[in-house]
Amino acid sequence: MDLNFTEQELAFREEVRRFLDEKLPAEIADKVIAGRELTKSDMERWHAILNARGWLASTWPVDFGGPGWGPVERHIFEEEACRAGAPRVLPFGLHMLAHVLMKFGTKEQQDHYLPRILEGTDWWCQGYSEPGAGSDLASLRTTAVRGGDAYLVNGQKTWTTLGQHANRIFCLVRTKKDGKPQEGISFLLVDLDSPGIEMRPIRLIEGGHEVNEVFFTDVRVPAENLVGDENQGWTIAKYLLTHERTNIAGIGFSVQAFEQVKALARTVKRGGKRLIDDPLYAARLARVEAELEALKITNLRMLSNAQKNGQPGLESSMLKIKGTVIRQALNDLARRALGPAAGPFPAEALAGNLEIAPPEHARAAARYFNNRKISIFGGSNEIQRNILSKSMLEL
Structure with missing residues (x-):
């Protein structure tokens, strides 16, 4: 096993450094280094700069609009970006949902949502954790009942990071109550402007507003927003969390x-x-x-x-x-x-x-x-x- 970087990888590191020197706004880097809170416009601005270079979707294959980097190039970019004080690329749409759609989504879902993620049209947040169902996701109780061409969603999600900026949320919901808990979970895409959704801020111990709780009361979600098969959500969740844990x-x-x-x-x-x-x-x-x-x-x-x-x-x-x-x-x-x-x-x-x-x-x-x-x-x-x-x- 060779742990040394190749000449091409070292040249790529220099390319990344030049890009960061030229394009990373100093006022944003200063905020990151000092640990100050970034605004929504700060994050959107940096995403747009990366997207213009073709580097925003660093984990995406070329066929879906990514740069086609391998794990080493992604590692080099992340290391240099951190060293320069660049904001962390928000993972929810770009690194989590995108890969779920590429593997489990329909062609229609891929064609609709992936370009919107790149362009910044959609800001996604994650609806996994619930009161009493954090690390033990199999205990989640938010329900989605199928009726005709839609699901009716009721329940609560919590610790929803940057949900105050988002217009969409991907959720794990319970679509079957009998059998093993893991076998009755599905993966839904929800528009946060839908009637029946309320988002409340959670103030953290240091006073910041980074996370939220989200309440669903008879929220109608089109059945076409189901990703994968009904009750396949546990498999999808494990796939998504593999990407999240590596990034964490x-x-x-x-x-x-x-x-x-x-x-x-x-x-x-x-x-x-x-x-x-x-x-x-x-x-x-x-x-x-x-x-x-x-x-x-x-x-x-x-x-x-x-x-x-x-x-x-x-x-x-x-x-x-x-x-x-x-x-x-x-x-x-x-x-x-x-x-x-x-x-x-x-x-x-x-x-x-x-x-x-x-x-x-x-x-x-x-x-x-x-x-x-x-x-x-x-x-x-x-x-x-x-x-x-x-x-x-x-x-």
């Missing part, structure tokens, strides 16, 4: 965060000496660095296998576990390094009207609290360990 590892973000923490350790002083010279803090930093290097090598191994086999396997669960744990450890090290300067401040302070702390420091605590979620969503790390123990270790 966020190695590029961890590399960027590690460089920031290392720079802090070299400048912040406690008791007259730099943190990097403090044995306890230096040991913690060294441990995370070693784990990050191991994760990068594991990721390259997975990329090498994916080049041959086409899709990630159980390795996506391994990457999800280690990637999220490392990101949380780096958030904790940044918070410890900054002390009181990491504390959450009023919005006017974060906007630069008050000189409390440098912009890149002012949201360290908020980032720490917010990223507690990453080891939970996409299937909690505990669930991923169960998957690995059963499938790989046969326990």
